[in-house]
Amino acid sequence: MRYNLTIKKTLFFPLHAFPNKEIVYRDINRYTYRRFYERLQRVASSLENIGARGAKIAFIDWNTHQYLEGMFAIPMMGSILHCVNLRLAPEEIVYTMRYVEDDFVVIRDEFLPLAEKLAPHVPSVKGWIVTGDDVDKVETSLKPVYIWEDLVKEGSSYDFPELDEHETAVVYFTSGTTGLPKAVHFSHRQVVMQCIINGLALSANESPARMSSADTIMHIPPFFHGMGWTFPYLATMLGMKQVLPGRYEPQVMLDLIKNEGVTFAGGVPVFLKMLIEHPEAEKYKDALSKFKFVCDGEHPQRVLFERAKQLGIKMIEAFGMSEGVGFTFAVLKDHMLDWDWERQVEYLNKAGLPAPFVEVRIVDDEGKEVPRDFQTMGEILIRSPGLTEGYWKNPEKTAESWDEEGWFHTGDLGVWDEEGYILILDRAKDVIKSGGEWISSVRLEGYILEHPAVSEAAVVAARSEKWSERPIAVVVPKPGMSVTEKEIIDFLMKNFVETGKMAKWWLPDRVFIVDEMPRTTVGKINKRAIREKYKDLVLP
Amino acid sequence: MRYNLTIKKTLFFPLHAFPNKEIVYRDINRYTYRRFYERLQRVASSLENIGARGAKIAFIDWNTHQYLEGMFAIPMMGSILHCVNLRLAPEEIVYTMRYVEDDFVVIRDEFLPLAEKLAPHVPSVKGWIVTGDDVDKVETSLKPVYIWEDLVKEGSSYDFPELDEHETAVVYFTSGTTGLPKAVHFSHRQVVMQCIINGLALSANESPARMSSADTIMHIPPFFHGMGWTFPYLATMLGMKQVLPGRYEPQVMLDLIKNEGVTFAGGVPVFLKMLIEHPEAEKYKDALSKFKFVCDGEHPQRVLFERAKQLGIKMIEAFGMSEGVGFTFAVLKDHMLDWDWERQVEYLNKAGLPAPFVEVRIVDDEGKEVPRDFQTMGEILIRSPGLTEGYWKNPEKTAESWDEEGWFHTGDLGVWDEEGYILILDRAKDVIKSGGEWISSVRLEGYILEHPAVSEAAVVAARSEKWSERPIAVVVPKPGMSVTEKEIIDFLMKNFVETGKMAKWWLPDRVFIVDEMPRTTVGKINKRAIREKYKDLVLP
Structure with missing residues (x-):
């Protein structure tokens, strides 16, 4: 009689070991x-x-x-x-x-x-x-x-x-x-394997944002989002106290963190950003100093780690997609544990190491693996026991993304570092190709975000007559602050171009200052909408 | 294309994340x-x-x-x-x-x-x-x-x-x-699921002997023993440094613990006992204070925990069998973490909580689940994704131990406590039935071991004309110490019978003082050999 890995079985442990632990929905239930x-x-x-x-x-x-x-x-x-x-x-x-x-x-x-x-x-x-x-x-x-x-x-x-x-x-x-x-679509077994992969990757280490059954988790991302639907099964499998916040409201979440002793959550960067930037965040510092956050769905900028650190929040990046949820996790290796934070954050702020059982390749246009030089970009391919086997009732789209060896072609472009951590540099569709050379929108955004008056930045390609594509930037200033296009360009020149960190031709041709970023339904910055907005702009 | 959970895949993580971590065999390789x-x-x-x-x-x-x-x-x-x-x-x-x-x-x-x-x-x-x-x-x-x-x-x-x-x-x-x-026999998938079950149970908590990829493991139990063959796959899956000690030699092991920074091992109690009782153990106190030990295969007596604690060793009990290796683990629950050690050890020294995905029942003769009263003994039944599906080429023995719902009948007798921890009281074949009432050899051994001159104790049934079976004890004194039958009986009377902790009819009819215990090939006390030795003894 063969054992079936089904969702029912994630309930055995909590029902036996923690039958009286609580599941809390706001102050309502x-x-x-x-x-x-x-x-x-x-x-x-x-x-x-x-x-x-x-x-x-x-x-x-x-x-x-x-x-x-x-x-x-x-x-x-x-x-x-x-x-x-x-x-x-x-x-x-x-x-x-x-x-x-x-x-x-x-x-x-x-x-x-x-x-x-x-x-x-x-x-x-x-x-x-x-x-x-x-x-x-x-x-x-x-x-x-x-x-x-x-x-x-x-x-x-x-x-x-x-x-x-x-x-x-x-x-x-x-x-x-x-x-x-x-x-x-996911089978029972794939859901269970997702729990296992995420559980092992997040708990069997000594990293800052380590997860265990002693944590209290709050389910911030909506359940129709990748991480949103995995974590409830994972938290159940490990017998964690679970907190359900209903819809996303920062004030409610901060109160739940404090009153229910929430210590763990995952989500896209903007969820954490909104908590941290809440006008009363400082008041919750005690509670937040026990709070750990796994950032998924979008590459969080370095400044977010710094702001989190000021409040005592422990944070790591991770990489997953709707098609498979947990691929890589930026947990620290043993020899990094006694590094100072400045050095650690270089790794915490990458997509991370593949989880146990997850196979990752980064390949060039000819399907060859790129070297681990942190420079050579390629497309990220994945095999994993938690991956969906394809798009439901859609063999055509499935064949576009899966090859005959079972590799899922993510459409994300990344590089390896020497420690085996991935850094994701762009969605294939977001990359900017200027005069035949690639510009990483993610890296350029990171440079812009170091400007003290910038809250959010998005870089997309605009059409250029001469270069085919050129980068333009959209910037949201911090509340109560202002910034101009010239200030941004000057800042990039002085701090990155003149210091040799960035090539001059990476400078965006235009910088637009806006009040708000367009977002997708799961809270990511919607670059398609930005490209759409500037589609008639033609640069020289 | 379906993903196969095979042994090959436990290597993905270490080869990617820790290609330069070491596997060490003594000072030989x-x-x-x-x-x-x-x-x-x-x-x-x-x-x-x-x-x-x-x-x-x-x-x-x-x-x-x-x-x-x-x-x-x-x-x-x-x-x-x-x-x-x-x-x-x-x-x-x-x-x-x-x-x-x-x-x-x-x-x-x-x-x-x-x-x-x-x-x-x-x-x-x-x-x-x-x-x-x-x-x-x-x-x-x-x-x-x-x-x-x-x-x-x-x-x-x-x-x-x-x-x-x-x-x-x-x-x-x-x-x-x-x-x-x-x-x-185990399939690839069952081996992998064993790794997962053991890995989640031992790492996703805040317990003293918690395991992580940052540990260095020494493989003490022989590879032909249940825990012996599981832990190498588990350690590999998590990317741990691994130390191979060859055959069991306490001096070599102590040196490896010190020189290779070993922090984790599992095994039957006698392996730890021999390390602790080594004449030079005190010299290794610094290294041992970082050492964690998971005790399996036999119920370790409380005194072993106390001796381990004196050297700074963190220790928990676990329960598995050749047929499935990891069933239960005595990890502490969240609310026990700030208890003092005296209170914690009551739980650390039980077989523990079922691991995620492992189902455990304790049933009476009619197959009904016994209450969680820490008194009512029953047979322990197991279902687990890591369990073998039966004995190889032996449908008859398989049918004796597995029922049609896939439950494996372990032949071990145990009780539940109110927290859901198992305590194993006897192998079914070791239990003593005196005048129709059960005596737990494991509990009686625990009482005898509290005598300050006793190193090891085993209690078995001997034939009795009146009571059908009566308990007899075999005792090994501590090195350099001696003890008599009368001293043991007097000690039990004064400390357990007169204080109401033990019924008088539990007193062993005879206590034999010996130099050494007979052991099985995997290091457990061989009760069958003891019964054999005293088979002609007939008590009144």
Whole structure:
């Protein structure tokens, strides 16, 4: 009898060892793992009663305890969970739901008006289930309508079936910065292997942001985002106390960090930035000095590490993608542990070392591995037991990104350093090719961000008649400060060009000062939108 | 394309992140992981040339770097490694080799006389390969004969094949304290899952003996023993520096701990005891104060924890068996971390909490789970992704120990405490049933060991005319000390019976003072031999 690595089995450890540890949703709900599991059983039995076993179930909610219940109960009963990106435009949401052919939709009460708009376009839906902080009765034209809490209340004990580990557990969509979002799907086994890879990489070392079962984790990234959906399974597998913040609100998060003793979180850099830049952040210094943050989804700039350090926050970078979540982690090696911080941060601020079992190659245009010289850029390829096997129902896109040896071509460009850490220099589509030479937008942004008045910077390619492409920069000044194009250029000249750190032809042709960066639905800076905005600009 | 969890993949992380970390065999050999891998390739290519791909290959050696190479190269090339218990009697070794039908035998030069005796009885063997510290030429009647170092020298680069994860990687035999040894076999996936289970259980916490990739591990238990063969794969997966001590010699081990900076080891209690009781142990106090020890295979007595603590050694108990290696680990929970040591050791000195993914039940004679009252004893059942699926080529014995739901019946008797930690009270066959009531030999031994002159104690059942069975004790005094039967009985009366800690009928009927305990081939106290010795004793 073969053992199946299924999501159900991540619950064995916490239910046995930590049945009374808590899962907390804001100041609205708190219960133990034991109670959590009872609710999983109850809601699953009710879902089965309404015909949702083996169904595809869309979930549209903030990071609430009800959503966490759905993340376990739905795949554990043999159904498929579709984590809907609620920040997509309604027509994009319709696209993803029609693509999955969702049978049921679980939706937070505040989104009912959206649901009513979607309903006529998703004929596969056989029922709507409403979550919310206080849902008694639901007034809606949707039908049939159920209430999540009623399903829990009316449910009974339930034996979750023994599933084949290769059955699909979760599907969600890439954020789609290049064309239509693509459906990424994971089997139970891939979810479990993600937990294991992330767990080993983050805990079996002596690095500053080390994770353990003694941590209290807050789930900051939305559950429809890569790291967002992995960490709840990982935290459960290790028996951590879990804190659910609902939607992203810095004040609420700071209070939760303090009041619930949160010590760990992951997310894109802007989530940490907003906490750190909150006007009252200093007041939370005691709590933040125990807080660790794993930065994923986007290369965090050095200044963010410095600001984090001032508050006592321990921070590392990591690299993953929707297609596989955890690839590399910037944990320190043994011999770096007694280095001073200035030297450590050079490594903490890289994408990091491949996790156990993850294979990484960086290859040039001919598929040859590049040397570990920190200079030669190539495309990053990945093989991992936590990787999806391809895009769901899309053999064409799958064939574009996977080769016949199982290597996933990430489309990210990076270099190796001599210690085997990756630095990601660009998305292939973001790289700037000026006069046949590559300019790394990520490195150039880093230089601009060292200007004391700059809060955020994004560098993209603009069309140039002579050079084909030239870099332009978009800059957000720090609150209450101002900066001019000339000041930025002068700063770069003086500190980087004249000191020999940067070639002169890397200087951006234009610097635009703006109030705010456009962002993707998962909080990354949206470079496609910036390129779009300046598409008519033609440089000499 | 599905990802196969195979042994090859435990090497990705160390080869990438720590190619220059060392693997050290005494003061005889030291090389890096990079060189280790080159040697794996070379030896595998030569083994293939002599027809050993897909073969069953027996290994008879101490814990040397050559054996470590065999543990990886052999299964990685698609052959099966048979770890021979070299402490078995020659006829038992023949039995195990005939059972496996070994095609090749790798044998250390000092055992060649043994090999020559075995050879006529194992006709399946097509070749003999000799390891050793300095093997130039081999004088033997065996043929054909190869030399391991020649195979390495003559070998070339080699692409280890992509194997199915369910292929058999390793086979070895239970120590056979009850009848003929049984063949335990593990697939590649089960080996990998063992690494993962042990790795997560030992690293993702804040417990005293926590393991990380920054540790230097010494492989004390012989590789033919459960923990012995798991930890090398685990240490490799995490990229630890590894130290191979050859055969067990306390002086050599203490020197290696000091000179190589060893911080971690596992093993049966007697291994630690012999280090601690070495006359020069105090001289190694600095090095030992960084040393962590996971005690497996036998319940260590409380006094061992106390002696370890005096030297600064951090120690925890764990529970595994040949059939599955890592089941439970006595790591501390978060709320115990600031307890004083006296209170902590009550938990450190239990078999511990089930590791992630390991399911444990303790059931009474009717198969019902016993309450967590620390009193009600039952048999321990296990399900785990690292468990063998049964005894090799032995459906009958498999059916005796596995039920149709995949539960392995360990034959160990234990209780749960209120925190979910197991305490193992006896092997089913060691338990004493006096007048219909159970006496735990393990608990009674613990009481006797509190006597200041006692070094070791074993309690077994002897026949009684009136009570069916009665306990007798065998006691080894501490070096240079003496103790009498009457002193032991008086001590138990005064300290345990009169204080109400122990029922009077638990007092052993006889206490025998001996110079030495009989031990099994893996270093456990051999209770079968003790029972055998006193089998003609009949108590009133």
